Amino acid sequence: MAAPEKSSRAVGAVRQSFAPWNEPGKSPLIRFEKVSKRFGDTLAIDDLTLDIFEGEFFCLLGPSGCGKSTLMRMLAGFEQLTNGRVLLAGEDIAGVPPYRRPVNMMFQSYALFPHMNVEKNVAYGLVQEGMRRDEIRARVAEMLKLVQMESFAARRPDQLSGGQRQRVALARALAKRPKVLLLDEPLGALDKKLREETQFELMDIQIKLGTTFLVVTHDQEEAMTMADRIAVMDHGRVVQVATPGVIYEQPASRFVAEFVGDVNIVETVVEGGGSGSPWALCAKNDGAALSVDDPDETLERGDAVVVAVRPEKMRVSRERPEGEANVLAGEIWDIGYLGDWTVYRVRLDDGAIMRVTRANATRFTERPLDWEERVFVSFAPDAAVILTK
Amino acid sequence: MRRGLSFFNVTALVFGFAFLYLPILLLMIYSFNESRLVTVWGGFSTRWYGELLRNEQLMAAAWVTLRVAFVTAIVATVLGTMAAIALTRYGRFRGRALFTGLVYAPMVMPEVITGLSLLLLFVAIDVGRGYWTIVIAHTTFSMCFVTVVVQSRLVTFDRALEEAALDLGAPPWKVFFTVTLPLIAPAILAGFLLAFTLSMDDLVIASFASGPGATTLPMRIYSQVRLGVTPEINAASTILIALVTVAVIVAALVTKRSVMRAERGG
Numbered sequence: 001m002a003a004p005e006k007s008s009r010a011v012g013a014v015r016q017s018f019a020p021w022n023e024p025g026k027s028p029l030i031r032f033e034k035v036s037k038r039f040g041d042t043l044a045i046d047d048l049t050l051d052i053f054e055g056e057f058f059c060l061l062g063p064s065g066c067g068k069s070t071l072m073r074m075l076a077g078f079e080q081l082t083n084g085r086v087l088l089a090g091e092d093i094a095g096v097p098p099y100r101r102p103v104n105m106m107f108q109s110y111a112l113f114p115h116m117n118v119e120k121n122v123a124y125g126l127v128q129e130g131m132r133r134d135e136i137r138a139r140v141a142e143m144l145k146l147v148q149m150e151s152f153a154a155r156r157p158d159q160l161s162g163g164q165r166q167r168v169a170l171a172r173a174l175a176k177r178p179k180v181l182l183l184d185e186p187l188g189a190l191d192k193k194l195r196e197e198t199q200f201e202l203m204d205i206q207i208k209l210g211t212t213f214l215v216v217t218h219d220q221e222e223a224m225t226m227a228d229r230i231a232v233m234d235h236g237r238v239v240q241v242a243t244p245g246v247i248y249e250q251p252a253s254r255f256v257a258e259f260v261g262d263v264n265i266v267e268t269v270v271e272g273g274g275s276g277s278p279w280a281l282c283a284k285n286d287g288a289a290l291s292v293d294d295p296d297e298t299l300e301r302g303d304a305v306v307v308a309v310r311p312e313k314m315r316v317s318r319e320r321p322e323g324e325a326n327v328l329a330g331e332i333w334d335i336g337y338l339g340d341w342t343v344y345r346v347r348l349d350d351g352a353i354m355r356v357t358r359a360n361a362t363r364f365t366e367r368p369l370d371w372e373e374r375v376f377v378s379f380a381p382d383a384a385v386i387l388t389k
Numbered sequence: 390m391r392r393g394l395s396f397f398n399v400t401a402l403v404f405g406f407a408f409l410y411l412p413i414l415l416l417m418i419y420s421f422n423e424s425r426l427v428t429v430w431g432g433f434s435t436r437w438y439g440e441l442l443r444n445e446q447l448m449a450a451a452w453v454t455l456r457v458a459f460v461t462a463i464v465a466t467v468l469g470t471m472a473a474i475a476l477t478r479y480g481r482f483r484g485r486a487l488f489t490g491l492v493y494a495p496m497v498m499p500e501v502i503t504g505l506s507l508l509l510l511f512v513a514i515d516v517g518r519g520y521w522t523i524v525i526a527h528t529t530f531s532m533c534f535v536t537v538v539v540q541s542r543l544v545t546f547d548r549a550l551e552e553a554a555l556d557l558g559a560p561p562w563k564v565f566f567t568v569t570l571p572l573i574a575p576a577i578l579a580g581f582l583l584a585f586t587l588s589m590d591d592l593v594i595a596s597f598a599s600g601p602g603a604t605t606l607p608m609r610i611y612s613q614v615r616l617g618v619t620p621e622i623n624a625a626s627t628i629l630i631a632l633v634t635v636a637v638i639v640a641a642l643v644t645k646r647s648v649m650r651a652e653r654g655g
Contacts, residue, residue: 107552
């Protein structure tokens with residue numbers, strides 16, 4: 001994987017002060033070590049190694065069936081490993097039953113006990129610990145305050161809305177002050193507006209408590225918003241572990257580029273540059289050449305590669321742009337007006353469809369682009385990423 | 390399109406219900422008959438209910454029946470619930486199909502055969518037949534009904550609830566008593582009431598399994614009727630019908646309520 005800190009340039013919005021994964025010698029809170037899990041004939045987790053550090057907001061992101069939930073349930077103790085080890089604070093937790101692990105989970109269905117009120121639900125874990133009654137009462141009050149549900153203590157789960165249930169489930173999972181909080185699709189059941197609000201609340205709570213959060217989600221927007229680092233998973237393997245910015249701007253593979261966000265892919269071959277030079281010239285099948293940065297300087301002539309460009313890093317214009325490295329001609333195929341963005345689908349002369357987005361920074365446009373108009377799509381050499389996988 | 394009750398529908402309904410309930414209704418009405426003659430109406434009276442209370446044979450039989458039904462219901466509920474849990478939770482153990490079949494077989498087995506086979510067993514192992522043999526016999530055939538009721542609740546049970554309890558630090562036995570049991574309790578209660586009523590109104594199996602000194606109410610009524618129907622029997626039957634009806638209605642309500650709650654919550 002490319003080292004992002006080659007120069008002072010940074011990608012994405014990162015918590016600059018927080019990067020324990022870059023500290024040499026720092027031991028992780030959670031370590032999955034060559035972990036495999038087999039269900040009958042299918043390999044759900046395939047020789048996976050992953051470190052998660054204390055205080056991280058970590059997301060496991062991937063399509064359904066990629067093994068992310070299985071990985072989380074291994075940490076909770078609901079799935080046994082076929083091979084490998086899971087270390088928590090340096091100790092192998094293989095033999096520890098779920099009820100003795102310093103890890104708590106917020107379930108996708110929330111799993112609130114329907115026969116207990118909110119207060120009893122939050123207190124359940126504390127009662128199991130044998131905590132004194134006045135301490136329990138104080139802790140429950142503190143937790144309900146944290147999730148702003150103080151006035152609902154006496155309600156039963158069936159008298160709460162989806163968002164309220166989610167808060168109670170969070171309070172219950174946090175009440176025992178676990179070392180790690182596991183969140184299984186925490187926002188999946190909420191509607192879009194509430195989801196965004198809750199994302200930021202979860203981040204606030206995580207920073208306030210300093211607890212390590214491990215979130216499983218298939219929603220890349222959710223992962224991008226909340227996580228310090230994301231592990232993108234596919235077919236039981238981790239494909240890339242990095243900060244959201246790196247995942248988006250320097251995807252390690254075509255799968256990551258396509259799974260996280262929208263991307264335009266051009267399949268091509270290295271024609272010039274390469275082998276030691278920080279740029280590569282790639283030939284498209286219609287003869288046009290693309291000039292793209294190659295920071296790794298590892299490409300050779302004749303390598304089959306894909307050039308991936310994000311839609312917002314491309315420009316679409318009526319006149320051929322001057323001095324631009326990569327210009328592709330085509331016509332407007334579709335226009336989608338989203339309010340904040342406009343999406344242009346441009347059909348290039350070789351038949352490929354490019355997706356270009358433009359922020360609607362002003363309310364009025366002189367002569368807007370129209371359907372079937374001849375246009376030029378252009379992008380800078382450093383706007384694209386060359387992927388070999 | 391709204392369908393009114395056509396003449397045919399009404400007739401079918403009336404005859405259907407009459408066929409089912411007219412005999413029972415007649416029996417109940419005649420239990421309040423003043424006259425000793427069963428078929429002649431001699432005015433309203435609760436006299437036979439009083440006579441019934443003074444009939445020691447009938448009262449003794451009623452007492453045996455209640456005791457049998459109560460113990461049967463408890464044992465059948467415990468065993469039936471355990472079977473239901475085993476069948477729903479331990480999905481793929483060896484011989485599961487066989488076990489399922491064995492649990493459900495008594496439901497479709499002719500009562501005469503169940504009774505006869507139990508009689509043969511009791512004779513073979515030389516147990517004195519009486520109160521306990523009836524309890525054992527009743528438990529074997531009412532257990533499967535408990536299993537069916539509890540199992541139907543367990544298949545809709547959200548396993549995440551139990552995982553959440555485990556995750557919060559409760560060991561498995563505590564999870565069962567604090568989460569699983571309270572949530573399936575309505576189904577267990579319904580199963581209990583069902584087993585209770587099944588035991589209470591059984592004649593055939595009890596006849597095979599009982600011995601001297603342990604006569605249940607249905608057996609006593611049956612033997613008396615052979616000598617002629619008395620209004621006392623009508624009164625006893627009316628009470629029996631009332632008890633069974635109440636138990637069945639309560640069981641139905643309890644199940645319905647728990648289903649509704651399960652649908653709303655979670």
